[in-house]
Amino acid sequence: MNYLEHRRATLEDIEAGTRAALRLAREMSLKSIAFPMLGTGVVGFPVKPVARGMLRVMREPEFEDLDITICVHWQGGIEDVREVFVPEAAA
Numbered sequence: 001m002n003y004l005e006h007r008r009a010t011l012e013d014i015e016a017g018t019r020a021a022l023r024l025a026r027e028m029s030l031k032s033i034a035f036p037m038l039g040t041g042v043v044g045f046p047v048k049p050v051a052r053g054m055l056r057v058m059r060e061p062e063f064e065d066l067d068i069t070i071c072v073h074w075q076g077g078i079e080d081v082r083e084v085f086v087p088e089a090a091a
Contacts, residue, residue: 011053014039018057025066032067037077047077051084 017038025033038054039045051070058068070085072078 009039009043009045011039011045011049014045014050015053015057018054019060022057022063022066022068026062030066032069034069034071036071036073037081040077041073047072047080048084051081055084 018035021035022033035054037047037050039050040047054070057063058066070081072081
């Protein structure tokens, strides 16, 4: 949610937020970072599109040396995330 502009977040916002957090991690010289599935709670986005967008950002060359962990807070979301992040495991 963008409370300042009184609008719901978009998938582009989630990707931008993911990128900004990863860049901050790099600036802080962190080696690893953990993420929840942004936007899948209160905002209500479906897990798979969010996972695809976050994965696109995480695969950008500037973040290839970061150890990134995805946190899923409910059982149903785990399978959706696994299908996106590890498609061969879902087959």
